[in-house]
Amino acid sequence: MPDWSYHGIFRPLLTKLSPMISREFIHRGMNTIASLPFGFGAHIINFLGRxxxxxxxxxxxxxxxxxxxxxxxxxxxxxxxxxxxxxxxxxxxxxxxxxxxxxxxxxxxxxxxxxxxxxxxxxxxxxxxxxxxxxxxxxxxxxxxxxxxxxxxxxxxxxxxxxxxxxxxxxxxxxxxxxxxxxxxxxxxxxxxxxxxxxxxxxxxxxxxxxxxxxxxxxxxxxxxxxxxxxxxxxxxxxxxxxxxxxxxxxxxxxxxxxxxxxxxxxxxxxxxxxxxxxNIDPPPQPGWFSYWLFGLFIMIGGILAFIFSITSVILPYDEYFLEMKRETIWVFNERIMQFMAHDRMTLAGTMISGGIVYMQLARHGVRRGMRWAKQAIDAAAITGFLGIFAFIGYGYFDWLHLVLWLVLLPVYIYGFQKTKGIRGTPSSKNRKNDRVFKKGIFGQLSFVLLGFSFVLGGIVISIIGVTSIFVSTDLAYLCMPPEMMEAFNENLLPVIAHDRAGFGSALLSVGLLVLMMSLWGVQQGQKWVWWTYLIGGLPAFYAGIYIHFAIGYTTFIHLLPAYIALGLFVIGLILTYQFFRKQD
CATH class of the missing domain: 3.20.20.70 (Aldolase class I)
Known part of the structure; x- marks a missing residue:
């Protein structure tokens, strides 16, 4: 049970109980988790507390x-x-x-x-x-x-x-x-x-x-x-x-x-x-870290290109080839379809840019210094992202640009993975006291952990929607059109939209894992680079995700509520951890 959950969730509740009852509740609960078969419980404990x-x-x-x-x-x-x-x-x-x-x-x-x-x-x-x-x-x-x-x-x-x-x-x-x-x-x-x-x-x-x-x-x-x-x-x-x-x-x-x-x-x-x-250990640069950094750079460049496309042509020539239809025809049929696709593609672009920045920061400040947790965070998110390509073809449409990016990223990632296999460094911290800065930092960490969990959950939900129903009720209300009418207009239109949805869900899940694991494992006093990673890494995703909704008029409150909550957690986490990450003694 890490401090963010102990102080932020459990202790305020357990202090209402008698000391013996609260003690046994905690110990028996933790023991039950630790007793799960096949070492699964030990892995859960290590994942949450490191x-x-x-x-x-x-x-x-x-x-x-x-x-x-x-x-x-x-x-x-x-x-x-x-x-x-x-x-x-x-x-x-x-x-x-x-x-x-x-x-x-x-x-x-x-x-x-x-x-x-x-x-x-x-x-x-x-x-x-x-x-x-x-x-x-x-x-x-x-x-x-x-x-x-x-x-x-x-x-x-x-x-x-x-x-x-x-x-x-x-x-x-x-x-x-x-x-x-x-x-x-x-x-x-x-x-x-x-x-x-x-x-x-x-x-x-x-x-x-x-x-x-x-x-x-x-x-x-x-x-x-x-x-x-x-x-x-x-x-x-x-x-x-x-x-x-x-x-x-x-x-x-x-x-x-x-x-x-x-x-x-x-x-x-x-x-x-x-x-x-x-x-005061100053390890030499870990071989392979630059490959991980390039991996993040390529993802960020891909996100920037996707952002440019989302605010200009929206769909690309190979999309038109699959649809057997020019974009102008779709604009004439229902302009909101194109706006909806721009909405999906811009949110994907923002997520990719943010993810690329976080990858680069983890590689530069974590893996380079031999931090095992940073390598494992990159590996978990990267492998999830690679596997997400299978969600893209759930409705029979494969994006060749994604394949090209996949083929560029894979050898770069494999090289970095192989070169960093022996990494085993652990974090250090300037924290010495239970002062006000530390206590604020705990609740800031809780905010970031909740943010990471929300991204992971959101990525899973959006991916499932993308390969099943494609739309939620607020989507259809915005489009003013049922899926059957879109399918009747062009039977290949739904697979393209499904591809966009599943692609965004997969990217959000991958980036969510990065944020979650950095929040669980990388919050140590004095590590200013972690705070800057949250700030710089978070801005593109929040800007693209919220801006595009207002730009196309898709401002249904219930639809944007998860984004508002995530933004609130993001801001709270930045404020509460600011001094904690900057304090050097």
Missing amino acids: EESSHFLKLEKHGLEFKNRVGLSGKIDPLQTGTRAFTNLGFGFLEIGPITLNPTEQFTKPIVNDESQVIHFPKNAESIGLEKTFKKLHKLKKKQPIFARLVGTENELLKMIQQLDNFVDGYIIETNRTEILHNTQKPVFYAGEVINFPKQACSGIVLEKKQDSSLVEEIINLRKTGFHGTIITSGGVSEPEHALKLLDAGADFIMVSDGYVFSGPGLTKRINEALVDRL
Whole structure:
């Protein structure tokens, strides 16, 4: 669940419910998605949130490989209802528990203080018990190290370790009795009072945020005593800056807890992007990016040519050849048919120009810098666009100009695709705080995500209409003529119009995917080029799509309402994200 959906949609609703109900609603819902067969759920989560970690953040410690240094505290999910989902949310490791030998009969409701942004978790360990934990771990497909927090007597700890040892990668215990360490080869971390810390016996220590305590000072003091073991912190992180300070002070790993609830599930991603940003990586230009840029340029040129034709001749000689009729004859029969065709062709032209600009920007600023998300956005949209050519012939008419463009674009795209196969870079971000600029940016991102979804949905609907009924009721009202009369006039006229409709729908779907994926994956603070891509890329499509309707007098409100809504989302997104994309600290 990315921040744009958490803060923009779900959290305002869930705060009306009790903390336990809202927590379980979120965790069970996410777990259900993550449990979809064939890895489909993991792909959905990755598509919406893009939680991959940079390979620069990987590290090995205690014989384990961590994708990054950020983990999740078990306090967030004591019932372990969301563990499967959390494995897909970009964490470097997970803590589960606390685990006790026997289950707790009744769980204490956490007390959430929204004003101070603190969650008061139960002081005594509350657990689903060893048996249920074992069953959950047995079904779990691990994607990162899992540490089990164990609570109990020495004998109970020994029994739990014996049963869990094949399923977890380490333990967190709250006792300084070190005899149990001889019963496992896994790392064991102490989570009690520092004064009682058995330094020589444990692999490291877990420092937990307490009220009015400073984790940074605790870390510094512990390092000053000469301790070189692993330090893990739990809590005290509600924005990336907090995490950076803890790591700078000497912490090896951090676990987010209540800050994860208030800041949102995107906190992990924001911390990792901030860590990448501090590395100040300047990769060499990625081979193949220029081919993708040319791909966008050719689409933009094609759109410009289509725009010129739409405001001059409207139909081309090969259209007349197929129709076996001159354009003048159609003008005389019903001038609104020609105007309607100009309307379809100009909206297609605007969409192509916008799409070409977005392709070029993604290639220049994304793929060139090795951003994997930018390549995948281009690939998904381009392949969809190529497949859309089959929608053009749904009624038996094939546009040869489209074929020429298709043949020009295909080798250019294939070359770029092959050359960028190994791309794996991840984004960086200047974001450090949950300030007003960040919060506005979240809602701006939501606007752009909704805009992308609306384009995708609109493209699908228009494509389906193009290859089925061709017209909607407002079209026929504008034309003042039923399809049967047009078919009687010229039996090839409907296939040409259907071709235009399906072509526009396919182009809108392709560009919609670009906008959607850029909105889901490419919104990071300080990336000014993304804001300019939205602005410059959006203007041609909106101008052509709205202008032509007024130029030909097709101004039915219900017909233009989707365009008005899309324009509103576009403007809102630009306004709310302006400072976010420009802010460098």
